[in-house]
Amino acid sequence: MLLDTTCTRGSLGNPAVTFKKALWGLMLILSVVIYGSHAPLLTLSKENGQIPFSASSVVVLIELAKLVFSLVFLLIWDRRRLKSSVTWHHAAPFALSALLYAANNNLVVHLQLFMDPSTYQVLSNLKIVSTALLFSMFLHQRLSLRKWLALFLLTAAGAFYTYGGLQDLRHLPTSDMQLHITPIGLLLISLYCLISGLSAVYTEVILKTQDLPLSLQNLFLYFFGVLLNLIIHLLSSSATRFLEGFSFWVLLVIVSQALNGLIMSVVMKHSNNITRLFVISSSIMVNALLSVLLFSLHLTAFFSLSILLLGLALYLYYGVK
Secondary structure, three states: OOOOOOOOOOOOOOOHHHHHHHHHHHHHHHHHHHHHHHHHHHHOEEEEEEOOOOHHHHHHHHHHHHHHHHHHHHHHOOHHHOOOOOOOHHOOHHHHHHHHHHHHHHHHHHOOOOEOHHHHHHHHHHHHHHHHHHHHHHHHOOOHHHHHHHHHHHHHHHHHHHHHEOOOOOOOOOOOOOOOHHHHHHHHHHHHHHHHHHHHHHHHHHHHHHOOOOOHHHHHHHHHHHHHHHHHHOOOOOOOHHHHHHOHHHHHHHHHHHHHHHHHHHHHOOHHHHHHHHHHHHHHHHHHHHHHHOOOEEEEEHHHHHHHHHHHHHHHHHHHH
16 A cells, blocks of 8 residues: 555554554655756756756765764664674675665766756556566565556656656746757666666565664665765766765755665655655646746646646555456
8 A cells, every 4th residue: 555554443443553654655745846856956056057066976975964863763763683693694785785876876977978858757657567477576575467557657757757847937848958869868767767677676575684773774775875975976077076066955965865775764664665666656746736836837738647647646545446
């Protein structure tokens, strides 16, 4: 279920169960808001239309913030579990998970060299399909034809929204940049979608198979995340000034993305990656609202079609028994 709680006759009047369901729902809503506000926050952080900070340093700080939060949560709620035997055999699997995430983050940059941004935005929605396929294979979850149809509708909803859900009427609708993609671009976008699905599903498998508190598992994951992304930052050409171009909006991006990473680990631990996909896709509503309010963009028919497909996907996957 989207809300990973079950209602029985005996639990309907249980305040603890009601509180848990409400907390779970609020957590998912917060994640939708964070996902939807990410692009507008990055736009607000621009100076003269350019991003003034090093993207790699922001990634390092996001991973570091998640590491610090995980350590605090571990000390507050799971300190007693530290006395149990924890070895590097528990930590080692997270190194591959962090490597996959780091590889995908850097692959996004290189993708722009072989296709235009619009083509990338549309085709990147195929990671929904790749994640669902890998989820079905590695977690042995057989999805019905109805649920596969829901996931394809979810993919289509994202594609239509990124293609033309918003429009700036202050400029001509046509762009000097023509749609294009090279054969290498097709190969790289396929690799991106595969790694995106693999990293998410592999992480879910580790989180669910280990008998360890989530805060400790997050500590392992983000330790490797900080280490790998710091190495990438130091090897990049932008590693001259770590905090150059930072502002309040950048700080808000770091804190919000760190918080969202922790929420997604809870989702993968106690629900699954399909829930994560629906949360990400639902964020188009928040993204559209903020884009209209902050940047005077206008909704198009593609947005209405995306919302229709999203609602139908939710109904088919969760509503039909």
